[in-house]
Amino acid sequence: MPLREDDPESIGGYRIESRIGTGGMGVVYLARSASGRAVAVKVVHTQYADDPEFRARFRQEVAAARRVSGAFTAPVVDADPEAALPWMATAYVPGDTLAQRVAAQGPLDWPRLKRLGGELAEALREIHRAEVVHRDLKPSNVLLLDSPGGTGGDDGSGGGDGGMTRVIDFGISRAAHSDVRTQTGLVMGSPPFMAPEQFSSPRDVGPPVDVFALGALLVYAATGRSPFEAENAYLAAYQTVHNDPELGSLPEELRPLVMSCLAKSPQDRPTPVQVLGVLAALPDAPSEARSGSLPDAPSHTAPDADTPSEPRERTGDATSEPRERTGDATFALSTAATARRPRRGRRFKVALVGAVALAALIGTGVSAAFLGGTEPATAEAGDAKAGVPAGWKPWHVAAQKDEDGMMPSSESCTPHAQGVYCSSPTTALTRRDPLTGKVSWTKPLHRPKQVSGYSVTDPVLGAGAVFVYSAEGSGGVDAYDARSGKRLWRLPGPHAEFQFLSGVLVVHKGELGASPTSTYAAYDPRSGRELWSHEVTSDAAGAFYAGPDGTLFADLRLAGRKGAPGSSEIARYDARSGRKLGATKAPKGDLWLATVHEGKGYFARWEDGSGVSSRFFIQDLTSGKVRGIDFPWAVEPEAPPLVRGDAMYLFDYANETVLALDLKRGKPLWTTSRELRIFSEPSVRGDTLYATMPDSSVIAVDTRTGRERWRSAPSFTDPEDPKGGSVDDRSPSGTAPLALKGVIYGVTDEGTFSVAAKARGGAGAKR
Known part of the structure; x- marks a missing residue:
């Protein structure tokens, strides 16, 4: 190097x-x-x-x-x-x-x-x-x-x-x-x-x-x-x-x-x-x-930092989909995050527990009208101004412990404008009222006697529906109406993963294995009607990404195998018809396509196989034009960066910091202090960045300066150690706080909660 x-x-x-x-x-x-x-x-x-x-x-x-x-x-x-x-x-x-x-x-x-x-x-x-x-x-x-x-x-x-x-x-x-x-x-x-x-x-x-x-x-x-x-x-x-x-x-x-x-x-x-x-x-x-x-x-050739080779997604030790053993059967874990995370198997430090449901919510243009109102989520710029919804009070629901009372149960939750949705090993789907945190309805497993195990996944929302994985039979996808809980349709499995992208549900069919050839299909989210199906050959763990104006991008990069030529193609498709609209060649090198935002691909380059990155490449996926951005130090981008306007926010989970970069100038804007200990993926509303902290409080940061604006009180405290004690055995949350109409919703190891966003400069704006 x-x-x-x-x-x-x-x-x-x-x-x-x-x-x-x-x-x-x-x-x-x-x-x-x-x-x-x-x-x-x-x-x-x-x-x-x-x-x-x-x-x-x-x-x-x-x-x-x-x-x-x-x-x-x-x-x-x-x-x-x-x-x-x-x-x-x-x-x-x-x-x-x-x-x-x-x-x-x-x-x-x-x-x-x-x-x-x-x-x-x-x-x-x-x-x-x-x-x-x-x-x-x-x-x-x-x-x-x-x-x-x-x-x-x-x-x-x-x-x-x-x-x-x-x-x-x-x-x-x-x-x-x-x-x-x-x-x-x-x-x-x-x-x-x-x-x-x-x-x-x-x-x-x-x-x-x-x-x-x-x-x-x-x-x-x-x-x-x-x-x-x-x-x-x-x-x-x-x-x-x-x-x-x-x-x-x-x-x-x-x-x-x-x-x-x-x-x-x-x-x-x-x-x-x-x-x-x-x-x-x-x-x-x-x-x-x-x-x-x-x-x-x-047959892979080791990448050379000086002479970039044909790019492929580094797989490390994760050559097939992770499986959870339950009794006599094993079921493939199916989450919206699978295709979005680097599957290197090189550094498994503190966990990224959640999926990218928040990114899917914002990035795909799903309406976020709160509690059936007409105000869109984008109407509020930054901190709370209009106050909280009528009838709302802060609430928190502690995660149930496992049978040994040691670790939280494997309940997985997604906050959304229409409610907080959770799945667990015993319940297919539960909706909590965002005003009170109380359970609105619960959907049990359909045939519990036929299910010997359950792989918990973050519920995925889109088009007024909630999608969850079910281990019934050979596994499948269940779709429910987000408000009523009515079961809309079921797609029998097995399926490796699914995502709501550009208005359609994209399903990776079959169990994800070592073979580079897979079948992807798109379904109408409300009716379950299959819209198209493609056989895709790619080294990427999850090939599809949301694009603008009802399009999808597919990472079709493939390393050459046994004399067969490789591919460096990033293709563009119509999301509803599956028709191919064009393609461009990806930048060369050992790169991970971390995210796609507004028609641009953001590629992270690994530092000589170390599992960390100090450089991103940004490519216009229509023209093919590429430019690079250097980080001030090497980071571990285990989850996709958050791109908003001309800024990119990246959670460096090894150092528990957020790094902000100016995409126009290609320069770092700021980074949060390591002593602050950011403990979740970030979210951005207007000019405010939100993240959860180790003590289950929420911090608001000015996106222009990186300075703390305010911090909420912790939602969960240990009665035996009310000051918080050591948090080194806890896991950062992969679910970013969701800010909606003066309320912040969060998910941590301790459970789910909602707190009021504080008015800028108001009383108690900072503890």
Whole structure:
């Protein structure tokens, strides 16, 4: 990766040669010592250099990494945590991360899989002997040397018998007996590779959490998926705590060992030494019954940052639709968000629980007349002026806890002008009155005795109807009238996902799998009549996006496979007839089509497979004209950016901030403070941005300056800790607050609520 103009020439006497990657907290460079030794230098981002909390964490990382030695970790060469920009140099390991290797070449074969397990177990043995717990062992923190045999070189990484594996990034590790507390702003782990106790008792974790991660990594390396794969980190956490792992095509010989590593109780897991003993006794080849069962790797060429290749959506470990195991049956998760999120499987930090229902509501031109009135949602500019609707009072409804009383139940809610709509494992759909929060009506599962499971999805609204997924039979889509709750029609499944776009319901038919060819169909939202059906070949997880004037855009980009040509086409269709109206070529490079707004496509570029981005490309999807925008630092755009007028607002969920950019000038406008801790996707009304906070309050921010205007009181408080306490085990909400006629509606882990928007500058405008 080439250097940028503002990159340093040297750090601590090490000459910088190129960038290796960029993360949410820093940049990693390839550098040389005075003697010519290659090292990897990690430099903290400028905005964290003055943060005492982060400096303490960085000192802890350096200390932990220095304590660890062995053939399968990258040793620390030098460090200066007290420098103006803290840095650490480790031996350079020339290779890919396990995530990059699996994404580019597919699952590992048996010899490499067995060897990976043994070398990871040896690495954990040495880490634990140093009384360090890694706590974040995942595919992007495991490096594989360029040569699987481990060839030597001048990098100090080992060779010959040095192995092919290196464990890196001790950024959240700690001494096994340390009493270091979880600090605000940093997430301790990465679902779905975290152990159950990291969710239920995060301050009491020990070495067994790394053994659990080892088991999950073996499943990932063998199948391309985590054993607890899910659409978002909340579901991954829930499945980790409650469900059995999905082992897929994991070779039979490894299953007993992996299941013991993935035991729910830490006491039931083996030690790294015991893992080594079991692996050593396994045969050099899998049994004939399992031989050849690993899926073939797709023929992909690794992207080159200097020479952009034909673009495709990076899939990482998410090569098929996430599934939730319920009893004897599994059902594909179906949400409006699936096609809108990057399916990289690279960074699963705090969750994005909701879908993009708010974006669909605003972006597709659905009328938002409140409570049957005639005032459109766009009539109000910014904060409340006309007061709240007659009869409204603030309300909140707490989410029910699961059967263990530990985590919220998997109820999923969408606020809308016509009500707050929720689905759950026991109820197909519930409408709450937006004035009172009370239940207006409930629609049960149609044939509960025939349903052995239910995949909860955010209700999707459009054209006066509500669409939900039902697990009845083989699964399907149910449509209800948004006001009366009358069932309008049902589309039997299976279906991978559905979205309301440009006035029609677009359904991805069948279960989403590894095949690039899928069938999409559009339906009239009120009658359920099929309008058109197309077979689509694309690498995108969800191909269609809403366009202006009743059009749809389809991401038809496809990497070449086995001699077949690829495609770089973004096509335009008539939403009602399905007729193709035109096409343009997408920008080159490894890009994710994050969103489409007013006929323009917004593409995020990944930083060398790191899961973060520091550049967007904006393309007119009619003329094909492209321009780029650089971010002031690398962000993690796990959800689509919000585009309003000449500004783009992006929720950087790793740092819990909102970044605003001026699209005309291509410059950043402002960013919220990390100490503020934005805890949801944002929404914008007029010149005010709204977001929820960790304590379930709502904050209003001036879109021109980024300054806080006011903040509501929290809607939920813990009686045992009324001041809020630690929120590090909570998940940011993927559902943005909805502002309608002086009222703000929000969805958090704690439940749903409504609060009054405060008049600008009015009494109590800021706590």
